[in-house]
Amino acid sequence: MAIAIDRELAGDIRNPSFDVINYCIEEHEKELPRLQMLFDYYDGKPHKEGKEASKTPHELDEIYVNLAKYVTDLMTGFSVGNPLSYTVPKGEDITVLTDALAKMKIAKHDIELEKGLSAMGQGLELHYLAVDEKTDETYPKVAWIDPRGMFLVVDDTVERTPLFAVRPRKKQDLTRTEYWEITVYTKNHQITYKSKNKKLEPGQLMETPKTKEHFFGDVPVVEFRNNEEKQGDYEQNLSQIDGYNLLQTDRIKDKQNFVKAMMVLYGFTLPDKKPKTMNGSIILQAPSQGGEEGAKVEYVTKTFDETQIQVLADSILDDFHKTTYVPNLNDENFAGTQSGQAMKFKLLGLLLALSVKTSYFEDGVIKRLRLIGNILTVKGQKVDTDRVNVRFKINLPFDRKDVIDQIRDSQEFVPLLVSLGWLDDVDNPQELLEMLREQQEENIERQAKLLGLQADRSHSDLEENEDDENEQGNEE
Structure with a gap:
C-alpha cells in the first residue's frame, strides 16, 4: 500500500533519511498480516489474519473448495484476458511505444498484475532497464512486485504525489549469512543498502551504500489499485468461503461417521471361552430359540437430511456469487440459447464491477x-x-451477429464511425x-471493368453480325 507522509517531514526525498525509511517500513509491516491472509486464501491455505498457514492444501484437515481462486482467475480473465489496445488520433505515430510494450510482453505482465490486484487489492510495478543480449542495447522493462515486498511513499495531499519507493529483501550470501538488502527508488537515483537487519542504522550497515542514476524522470514504481478501498475481489466474502467449506467438511465427516457407526447388541452374551474371530471381528452365537427375549442388533448413527443440507449449500453459493458479481458457470440457467441482450442483464453486476476495476487499472497504465x-x-x-x-x-461472450445487425440497422441515425466501435x-x-472505403472503391473498379469488358464483347458481337450480313448480301 502507498504510505502517505507529510512532505515537509520527509526531508530530502532525493536521499531519504534512515528515520523516514524505518518509519515507512514499520507502517508497511502493519499491513503484511492482512495481505498474507488474502494471498493464502487464493493459494489454498486459509487462515485467520495474524496466524501462519502451516499446511499445504492437500494436508488440510478440512475440505477446502477454493472459491477465492475461482473468483480471482475469472476476474483476471474477464478484465485483461484480451490484451489492452493503445490508439492515438489520426496522423500520429506511436510505433516506438507499441514496439517497446510488445518487447516487454506487456500482455502477460498485465495478467500477473491483475491477479495480484484481484487477490490482495493492490499491486506494484517496477520499471527498469534491461540489456538486449543480441544488440547489447538497453530497453525499458517492467516487473510485477508483490505488495508484501515493496511499498510506495507519497505525500499526504489530494494529489498523492510519489516521493520514493522502498523494496526490502531478506537475502543470504554463500556462507548462508542472512542480511537485508534495502533498495530505495527516488526520482533520479536508486540507492541500495546492505544491512544486518531490516532497520537501517549506521552501525548495522555491512558496506557503503551504492547509488546508481536512472533516467525515468520520476519514481520508477507505479502503484495499481483494484478499487478505492484497495480490497481484493473476495475480501468481503471470506466468511462465506469459510461457512461453505465448514458445511462441506461436516458432510464428509458425517459420511465417515456413518461408515464407522457403532454396533449395539441386545440379548447377546459373550462366551466364557475364547471367542472365535473372523477378519479381526468377534463371532457371537445368536441366542437359541426360547432364549433371551428381545435379542437384536442395530447401529448408532446420527441422522441428517441431505436434501436440507444441499439447500443450505446452494444458498451460501448463491449469496457468494451475488456479492462477488462472478457468475456461477455451473448454473443451468446461465447457459442456453439466450440473446445477447439477455446475457448482458444477467451479467450486469459483473460488468459494473469490471468498469470500476478497469478505471483504476487505467490510472496505473497512464x-x-x-x-x-x-x-x-x-x-x-x-x-x-x-x-x-x-x-x-x-x-x-457476446453475440457478434446481433452487434452486426445493430450496426446495419442504425445507419440512418448513427454515424458508421460510432457504430463500428x-x-x-x-x-x-x-x-x-x-x-471499408478502400474495399468499396475496389469493388466499384472491379464492377466497372466487368461492365466495360461486357460492353466490348457486345460491340464485337455486333460487328461480327454486321460482317456476316454483308457477306451474305454479296453472295446473293
Missing part, C-alpha cells in the same frame, strides 16, 4: 506509459504518451472505416 515515454525520449525516440487512448476489451475486437474504428 502512469506506466509516461515513465516509458520518458525513457524513450532519453534514448532519442520521443513519443507523446499523453495523447494515447487506452482501451480495455472485456473478455466476455461497438465491435469488441476493433481498436481503431477510423482505420476500419478507411478499409
Whole structure:
C-alpha cells in the first residue's frame, strides 16, 4: 500500500533519511498480516489474519473448495484476458511505444498484475532497464512486485504525489549469512543498502551504500489499485468461503461417521471361552430359540437430511456469487440459447464491477506509459504518451451477429464511425472505416471493368453480325 507522509517531514526525498525509511517500513509491516491472509486464501491455505498457514492444501484437515481462486482467475480473465489496445488520433505515430510494450510482453505482465490486484487489492510495478543480449542495447522493462515486498511513499495531499519507493529483501550470501538488502527508488537515483537487519542504522550497515542514476524522470514504481478501498475481489466474502467449506467438511465427516457407526447388541452374551474371530471381528452365537427375549442388533448413527443440507449449500453459493458479481458457470440457467441482450442483464453486476476495476487499472497504465515515454525520449525516440487512448476489451461472450445487425440497422441515425466501435475486437474504428472505403472503391473498379469488358464483347458481337450480313448480301 502507498504510505502517505507529510512532505515537509520527509526531508530530502532525493536521499531519504534512515528515520523516514524505518518509519515507512514499520507502517508497511502493519499491513503484511492482512495481505498474507488474502494471498493464502487464493493459494489454498486459509487462515485467520495474524496466524501462519502451516499446511499445504492437500494436508488440510478440512475440505477446502477454493472459491477465492475461482473468483480471482475469472476476474483476471474477464478484465485483461484480451490484451489492452493503445490508439492515438489520426496522423500520429506511436510505433516506438507499441514496439517497446510488445518487447516487454506487456500482455502477460498485465495478467500477473491483475491477479495480484484481484487477490490482495493492490499491486506494484517496477520499471527498469534491461540489456538486449543480441544488440547489447538497453530497453525499458517492467516487473510485477508483490505488495508484501515493496511499498510506495507519497505525500499526504489530494494529489498523492510519489516521493520514493522502498523494496526490502531478506537475502543470504554463500556462507548462508542472512542480511537485508534495502533498495530505495527516488526520482533520479536508486540507492541500495546492505544491512544486518531490516532497520537501517549506521552501525548495522555491512558496506557503503551504492547509488546508481536512472533516467525515468520520476519514481520508477507505479502503484495499481483494484478499487478505492484497495480490497481484493473476495475480501468481503471470506466468511462465506469459510461457512461453505465448514458445511462441506461436516458432510464428509458425517459420511465417515456413518461408515464407522457403532454396533449395539441386545440379548447377546459373550462366551466364557475364547471367542472365535473372523477378519479381526468377534463371532457371537445368536441366542437359541426360547432364549433371551428381545435379542437384536442395530447401529448408532446420527441422522441428517441431505436434501436440507444441499439447500443450505446452494444458498451460501448463491449469496457468494451475488456479492462477488462472478457468475456461477455451473448454473443451468446461465447457459442456453439466450440473446445477447439477455446475457448482458444477467451479467450486469459483473460488468459494473469490471468498469470500476478497469478505471483504476487505467490510472496505473497512464502512469506506466509516461515513465516509458520518458525513457524513450532519453534514448532519442520521443513519443507523446499523453495523447494515447487506452482501451480495455472485456473478455466476455457476446453475440457478434446481433452487434452486426445493430450496426446495419442504425445507419440512418448513427454515424458508421460510432457504430463500428461497438465491435469488441476493433481498436481503431477510423482505420476500419478507411478499409471499408478502400474495399468499396475496389469493388466499384472491379464492377466497372466487368461492365466495360461486357460492353466490348457486345460491340464485337455486333460487328461480327454486321460482317456476316454483308457477306451474305454479296453472295446473293
